[in-house]
Amino acid sequence: MKTLTHIIRFIVGGLFIFSGFVKLVDPIGSQYKFQEYFSEGVLNLEFLIPFALPFAILLIIGEIVLGVALLVGWLPKLTLWKLLGLILVFLFLTWYSAYYNKVTDCGCFGDFMKLTPWQSFYKDVVLTIMIVFLLFQQKHIKPISSQKIVASITILSFFACMYLSFHVLTHLPLIDFRPYAIGENISEGMEYKGDGEIPKVHDFSLESAEADLTEELLSKEKVMLVIVYNIDKADENGFPAIKKMTDEAIVKGYTVYGVSASFEDDLVIAQNKYDLPFEFLFCDETTLKTIIRGNPGVVILNKGTVTGKWNYTDVADIEL
Template sequence: MMKILVGFSRIFVAALFLFSGFIKLNDPLGFSYKLQEYFSEGVLNMEFLIPFALLMAVFLCVFEIIVGITLLLGYLPKFTIWSLLGMIVFFTFLTFYSAYFNKVTDCGCFGDALPLTPWESFTKDVILLVFILILFFGRKYITPILPETSHKWIVFVSFSICLAFAYQVLMHLPTFDFRAYKIGTNIEEGMSVPEGAPEAEFKYFWKFDVDGKEEIVTTSGEYPQVDGKYIGVETEMINEGYIPPIHDFAIEKGGRDYTSEFLNKENVVLIVMYNLSKSEGEGMNTLKGITDKAMSQGYDVIGLTASSPQEVSQKKEQYNLSFDFYSTDETALKTILRSNPGIVKLNKGTITEKLHWNDVDKLILDKVEPSKPLINEQLKSQLDSVAKLDQKFRKLMQAQTIEERDSIAKLVGATEKEATTDLWLQQSAIDSSNTVFIEQVFKKYGYPGKSLVGEPANKTAWFVIQHSNKINEYLPLIKKAGEDDEIPFRLVAMMEDRHLMSIGKEQVYGTQGMTLNHNTNAPIKIIWPIKDVENVNQRRENAGYDTTVEEYAKRLYGDTFEYKAYTLEEVEKLKEKAN
C-alpha cells in the first residue's frame, strides 16, 4: 500500500513542480515582480533582497524543474526529498502569512496561467506538504527508472535547456502569454463589466451608544433605525463581485484622461516604460529611430510611464525622443509588457503586436493615414458659446450710429434694454463669468487647444484671458500651447506684449498701442516702446505676422499714421504732458 502511495505521490509532486517551474520560467520577470512584492516593507520587510529578485526568480524556477526531474528519475533521492520538503515548508509558511495577514493577493505559484487566491495557495501547499511527507517517510520506495549513469546527463541537459529558455524569454518576451494583455486582446472590452455580473457585497457594522452601552447593528448598507447616539461604522467585503480582467489601465496627462481617445484610434504605437530610471540604456537608444519611422508612416506614437514629469523631460532630452509621454499605473505597465522599454501596437484598442526592445526591427510599420484628433464636442460647444459672449457687448461698443447699434444688437442677441444700458459694465460681468469657466477648463484639460476642440474654438480661452486680469498667471500655459501648435503663436506674442506693457516694460513684437489725451480733441496715439526695435519685424515674421510694425500701426490707427519708435522714458514724459 505504501509503495502505491509513494508511486502516486512521486508522479503527482513531480508533475506539479515541473508545471509550476516551467510556467514561472516562461515569465521569470513576472515572478521577480512577485518576489519583490514579498520582499517589500509591508510584507516580509526584506528590501535588501529586492535587487536580487530576478536572479532568485530564475534560480527557483530552474530548481523546481530540476527537483521535479530528479524525483521522476529517482536520482539523488535524499537530496531531492529534503529539497522538496524545505521548499514546501517555506512556501506553506509564506502563503499562510500572506493569506492570514492579507499581504499578497496572488502568490504567483503558477504565474498568470492559473491565478490563486492566498487561501487557495495555502490549501494547495498543505496538500503538497502531505504528499511530500509521504515521499519523505517512504523514500526507500523511490527507485531509479533509468540506468543511473544516464541521470546526471539528463539533469545536465535539462539544466542547460532551462537556462537557455530563461535567457530567451528575458531577451525577448515570454513564449506563452497568459496575461490579460496578450495579442488579440481588446483593452476596452477587457475593462468592461458584463451585464448581470455579480456586484461587490459588503457588510456594514454600525456602532451606537444606547443608554451608555455600545451596540453594533449589522446591515447590507442601509442606515439602521436605532434609538441611540451614532458612533461610527466599519465595513467588511463579503463578496468582491466581478472584476474585469483589465481594471487598472488608464492613459492620463495633466489631469486629463486620454484612454478612450487612444483606444479608438486605428494605428497607435505605445512605448511602454514603467520606470524610466530602470529602463535599459541600450533599449532607449533604439527608440529614436523606430519611433521617428513610425510617426513618418502615419502612426500615433506615445510613451506610457509611471515616472515623474522631471524624469520624462530628462530622458526625452537625453535620447532626443520626439514623442509625448503619458501616465499609466506602474503595475499595469509591468503586466502589459515584460520589457523596459518595449513596444505595443494597437488598432482601435486591440493589441496587434508586442515586442521587446531587442526585436524592434520586427515591428511591422505599413504606411497608414495619420489619424485625426478626436474633438471634445461638448467642450467645443461650450467654448463656442463663451466666444460669442466674449464679443457680445464689445461689438455693440463699436457702433457709431443708433441704426448700426440696433443692427449689431440683433446679430449678438442683445435686447433693447441691454443695448441702451452701460455696455462696459455688462461686458465686465460676462468677462468675470467667462474667466471662472475657463479656469475650470484649465484645471481639467490644460489649455483647450485645437487637438481637443478644433479651430476656431481653440482661440476662445486665449480671448477670455486676454480680456481678464489673469494674463500674468496663465501666460506660461498660453506660451506652452503656442509652442505645441495648439494655438497660433502670434496670439501668444500679442498676450506677451500686453503683459509687458501692463508692467511698464518694453514689448517684444510691437502689437500693443496706447492713446494718450484720448478724452481731448488732440489724442496722442503711439505704439508702445519695443525692445530691440531694429529686429522687431523679423520677430514678427517668426511669430506668424504678415505685416511689419509700420504696416500694423497704419492698420491700427489709419493710413495717415506715421510710426515712431518711442522709448519708455519718452512715453513717461508724454504721459506727464497729457496729464
C-alpha cells in the same frame, strides 16, 4: 503501497515541473512577486529586493529540476529532502500571506492561475504531506534507467531552464497569460460582465497633462505605445533603436506616444537626451509592468486590440 508511492511521486513531480514552467516563461513576473514579499509592508526584508530576480529564477529552476529528478528517480533521498525544504519555504510564505492578508496572490502558478492565499496554503499543506509520505516510502522510488541516463536528463533540464530564462529575459515571455497578450482587446477587458467579477483589465488609462486620452486611443487604428514604466530604471541602450523605429512609424501614419509612471520633468529630460519624437502619457506603474516586461518596450494597438509587443532588443524586427 508501492503503487501509491508511484502515483504520489508523479503527482508531486509533475506539479513542481508545471508550477515552475508557467513561471519560467515569465520570470520577471516572479521577480515582482518576490519584491512584494520583501517589501516593508510584508516581510520587511527590503535589503533583498535588489536580489529578487536571481532569487526568483533560482527557486523556479529548483522546482523544475527537482520535479524532473523525482520523476526519473535520480538521487531520490536527496531530491525529496530538497523538495521538502522548498515546500516548507512556500508553506511559510502562503501561510503568512493568508493569515496576515499581506499578499493577495502568492504567484504559485504565475499569471496562469490565480489562487487565494488560503487556497495556496492548503495546496502546499497537501504537497507537504505527500512529500513526507514519499520520504518514508523512498525505497520504492527507483531510477527509470541507468544512473548515468537519469543524471544526464536531470542535468540537461537544468541547462534547458537556464537557456530559457536567459531567452525570455532578453526578449519577452514565451507564453503571455496576462490580459494584455497579443490578440486581447483592452476595451473588452475593461468591461463589467454583470456577474460581480472584476474586469480583467483595470487601472488602465492613458492621460496627458490636459486630458484622458484612453478612449480616443483605444478607438484608433495604428497606435504605437512606447512603455517605460520607470525612466530611471530603463535600459538607455534601447532608446536609439526606439528613436529610429518611432520616426519610421510616424512617417507611416502611426499615432505614437510614450507611456510612463515617472515624473514629467524626468521624462522631458529623457525626450531631449534621446531626441524622442513623441510625448509621454501617464499610466499606473503596476499596470505598465503587467502590459509588457520590457523597459522600454513597444506595444501596437489596432482599435484596442494588441497586435504586437516587443522588448527594446527586438524593435528592429518590427514590420510596420
